[in-house]
Amino acid sequence: MENLQKCLILLFLWGPLKAKELIPIGVILDLNSQIGSMANSCISMALHDFYQKNSDYKTRLDLRTRDSNNDIIKAASAAFDLIKNEKVHAIIGPQRSGEARFIIELGRKAKVPIISFSATSPSLSPTLNHFFIRTAQDxxxxxxxxxxxxxxxxxxxxxxxxxxxxxxxxxxxxxxxxxxxxxxxxxxxxxxxxxxxxxxxxxxxxxxxxxxxxxxxxxxxxxxxxxxxxxxxxxxxxxxxxxxxxxxxxxxxxxxxxxxxxxxxxxxxxxxxxxxxxxxxxxGFEKFEKRWKAFTGQESTKSPLTLFGLWAYDTFWALAMAVEKAGITNSAFQNQNATNNISWYDSGSRLLNQILSTEFPGISGYFNLSEGQLVPxxxxxxxxxxxxxxxxxxxxxxxxxxxxxxxxxxxxxxxxLKQPIWPGDTTEKPTKLRIGVPVKRGFKEFMKVERQSSNNDIVKISGFAIDVFLEVVKVLPFRLPYEFVPFMNKSTGEAAGSYDELKFDVVVGDVTIVANRTKYVDFALPYSESGISMVVLTKRNDRQNMWIFLKPLSWDLWLTTGAAFVLTNFIVWLLEHPTNTDFHGSREQQLGTIMWFSFSTLVFAQKEKIVNNWSRLVLIIWIFVVLIITQSYTASLASMLTVQRLQPAFMDIEEIKRNNYYVGYQRDSFVEDMLKETLGFNDSSKLRAYESPEEFDQALSTGSDNGGVAAIFDEIPYLNVFLTKYGSRYKMVGPTYKTDGFSFAFPRNSPLVSYFSRAILNVTEDKDIFSGIKNKYFSSGISSGDQSASITSDITSLTVYSFAGLLLITAVAFLLSLVCYLFSFLYSEWHALRTIPSEQRSFWSMLNQIAKHYDQKDSSLHPPTRSNSRVYPAASPQP
Missing domain, CATH: 3.40.50.2300 (Response regulator)
Known part of the structure; x- marks a missing residue:
C-alpha cells in the first residue's frame, strides 16, 4: 500500500518535477514500530500537501528512507550510507534518542543537519550539538x-x-x-x-x-x-x-x-x-486525523496518529521551505575535502541557519525554533x-x-484541576494517610475513642490531640486525605499494644518526644510543653498547730535573738547606770529594768530616758535590728498561715527511695523506664501502674503502707488534669525532668515532618485557636504545660545566717561603744587611784575602788542637758 501511495505521488508530481531541482533528503525511522510507521505516512502526506500548495517552488525534496529496525548500529550505518552515497543534504530522524547520539556526530563531521521530531531526551542538547535540530519539545x-x-x-x-x-x-x-x-x-x-x-x-x-x-x-x-x-x-x-x-x-x-x-x-x-x-x-487535530486516515487508505490502522506524527508533518514543511529559501542545489558537495570517506557539505551551515529561522503556523501549533528546538x-x-x-x-x-x-x-x-477518576474507579485520592490513634482507658481529655456497639463500628474519635491535628491539617499548603485508625483489639476494644508498637503513616495522640523513640520515628515540633514530675498527698493543715507562731524563726535564731536582747540591755545599763537614775535602785529593781527595757524595745514601748551618747548609738543599731527581725517574722508567719497549708507529705525523691515506698506511673508509658534508669528505682516490685486519674487518687489516698503509693510520677499534662479533679488534696512537687512535649510521629525520613512542624507553629502561635482547644478540654484553665500549681521547695524557717550581716554590725557597734565608754571612765578615775598609798595598791583594792566610784552618782562624765534633769553629781573624792 505504501509503495502504491508513493507511486501515485510521483505520478502526480511528475510533470512539475521535470523542471525542478531534486534535493536528496535522508529519512531514518523504525518502520516496524507504531511511531515509525505513523510518522513515515505523515511525512509522505506532508510531501503531497506541501508541493500541491507550493507548486511554484524550484526545489523538490527527494526522500531516501531507511529502516533502523530499532538497532543503533543499523541506524548509524544507514546515516553513513545516506551521507556518503546518497549525498543527502539533511536527515530527518532518527526516531530514538539512543540512535541520535551517533548520527548527530556523523552530521557534525559532514555538516549535514540532523532533524529529529522524536528524539526528546534532554541529554541531546542542540546548543551543544551544532548540526542537531529538534522539531519537538524537549x-x-x-x-x-x-x-x-x-x-x-x-x-x-x-x-x-x-x-x-x-x-x-x-x-x-x-x-x-x-x-x-x-x-x-x-x-x-x-x-x-x-x-x-x-x-x-x-x-x-x-x-x-x-x-x-x-x-x-x-x-x-x-x-x-x-x-x-x-x-x-x-x-x-x-x-x-x-x-x-x-x-x-x-x-x-x-x-x-x-x-x-x-x-x-x-x-x-x-x-x-x-x-x-x-x-x-x-x-484542528480531529480534522487532520480524518484526512490522514483517508490518505493512508484505511479508516482503521494499527499505527494511530499522535503528536509525533504532527511534528513529523511540520518537520517536512519546515525543511522544504528552508531548502527553497537557502537556494540549495545538488552541486553543494565538495569531494576534494573528503575525510574518512565522508564528503563535506559546503552549504550545510546555510541550510541549518535557514531551518532555525523558519516560522509558520503548523499542524501541531506555531512552528518556532528557539536554541535549536521547538518552543514549549x-x-x-x-x-x-x-x-x-x-x-x-x-x-x-x-x-x-x-x-x-x-x-x-x-x-x-x-x-x-477537575476531579479525576483514579485507578479502582474511585474519586478518593490515592495514598490516603492512615492516622494511628492510641486507645486509652483514662485521661480521655487527650484521646477518646468511642464505639457504637459490639459490632466495633467507630462512632467518634475526639480529644485535645485530635483537635490540634485537625487545625494543623487546615493550614497545610496542600490537601491531605486521611483516615483515623484506632490501634485497638476489635474483640475487646482495648489497646492492641504499647505506644512503641504503633506503625502507621502518622501517629496522632499524646505521644511524647523522647530520645529512644527518635531511633525509629521522626517527630514534628511539639504542640504542648511537657516534663515529668511527681504528685504526693498533702500534709495536715499547719494552721491547726498551737505552736505555729514559733516556726517563722529557727531555734538557733530564737536563742540568738534572746541573747542579743539581754546583751543589749546589759550594755545600755552599763552605760547609763552611773549617771541615769532610771537605772538605779536595788539589785532586783535593776535586774527587772534590764529585762523590761530589753523587751520593751521590741514594740518601741520603753519609758526609760537615755542620757549617754554611747547608749544612744547602741539603741539606734538595736532598734534597726529589732525592726528587721519583727518585719521578717511577720512576713514569714503570714506566709505559713496561707501557703504552708499546701505543704506536701514528701518533697524529696531520695526520702521516698530511702523509706522503700511504692511509687506509681501511668501504664504503657515511657515513665516506667525513666523511673528505673534515671531516677534509680531499681526494684521493679516497688513500681505500680495505673491508667486513670481515679486510680491515681485511690492509690495516693491509700498510701504506700496500705497497698497504694507514696507518689505518682507522670508527665505534667496528665498531672495537671489529675490536679484539676483532685487538686485540693494533692500537690505537684520536686524537680521537673525535662521532656520535649507531645507531638505527631512519622516514619523515618517522612517528607511530611517539615510541613507539619510549620503548621503546628502557626496553630500554637494563634492564641485564639489554641486557647479555645485547651479551654474545651481543660475547663479549670490548667492546660498542657501549665505548672503553676506545682511547688518546688519547702517554706523553711529563718535562720541565724539570714541575719548574720546585721548581727555582725550590731556586735561591732556594741563593742565599740563599750570600749570607748570604759576608756573614758578609767581615765576619769586615774587621779582618784593615785591618792591610794603605794603600799595599798593591789589589783583587788584598785578594782574595789573603781566599783565604789562606778556605783556613785557622777555628773562629771555626762552633765545633765536639761534644768530638770534627775541626774545628780557624784560626791567628790576623799582626800
Missing part, C-alpha cells in the same frame, strides 16, 4: 508540570519507573531537580531493561509491590517510557493488581502522546485512572477514563496549573 519541558500535579495533590514521595535507555535516563536529573523544589522525595526507582518482556516486567513490579508493603509507603508512580515498553508495563501492572484503589500513575509525553482511545482498547483497559501530561493537542507550548493534563481521554487541566510556565485555558484563583492548587 522532555524536560514537562517536568515542571508533572511536579505541579504532584504538589497539587500533596504527594510527598513518588517512585519513577523508566527504561534504561538514552531516552529514559536523560529525563531523570531534571525530574529529580523539579521534585526537590517541591520537597518531594524519591525513596525508590524502578529501571526497566529495554529488552524485557511482559513477564520480566511483571516480576519486577511484584518485587516493588513487596517493598511497598514492608519498606516503602508511597504508591505514586511517574512512568517515563516509550509506547512499546509502556504498553507492556501497564499490562504487567494490571496483572500485579497495581492498577487499583490506592495507586496513582502519571505518564510522561512518551506514552501520553501516543494514546488513542479507539485504536488500543487492550492497552487502555489496563490504564484506567492514569494521569498524563503532554503538549496541548491543537484544535502549553501542556494539558488528562485523565484516562474508559476509552476516552478527559482533559482535567492545563499548565504553562507563567500561570502554573489551571482548570481551563484561563487560570483561576482558587486557594488550593488541587482545585485548579
Amino acid at each position: 522532555d524536560c519541558s514537562q517536568v515542571k508540570a508533572i511536579a505541579s500535579v504532584i504538589e497539587a495533590y500533596g504527594w510527598r514521595e513518588v517512585i519513577p519507573i523508566y527504561e534504561d535507555t538514552e531516552y529514559g535516563n536523560g529525563l531523570m536529573p531534571y525530574l529529580n531537580e523539579a521534585l526537590e523544589e517541591i520537597d518531594t522525595r524519591v525513596p525508590h526507582r524502578v529501571v526497566i531493561d529495554p529488552h524485557s518482556n511482559e513477564t520480566e516486567i511483571f516480576y519486577e513490579l511484584k518485587r516493588l509491590k513487596n517493598k511497598l508493603g514492608k519498606q516503602l509507603r508511597t504508591k505514586i508512580f511517574v512512568v517515563h517510557m516509550t509506547s512499546d515498553q509502556g504498553s507492556k508495563l501497564f499490562s504487567a501492572a494490571d496483572k500485579a493488581q497495581m492498577i487499583s484503589e490506592g495507586y496513582a500513575w502519571i505518564v510522561t509525553e512518551g506514552l501520553s502522546a501516543v494514546l488513542e482511545p479507539v485504536e488500543n482498547p487492550i492497552v487502555l483497559d489496563s490504564m484506567q485512572g492514569v494521569l498524563g501530561v503532554r503538549p496541548m493537542v491543537p484544535q 507550548s502549553k501542556l494539558e493534563i488528562f485523565n484516562l477514563v474508559g476509552h476516552r481521554e478527559r482533559i482535567i487541566g492545563y499548565w504553562n510556565k507563567e500561570r502554573g496549573l489551571s482548570r481551563d485555558l484561563v487560570a483561576d484563583e482558587k486557594s488550593f492548587s488541587e482545585r485548579k
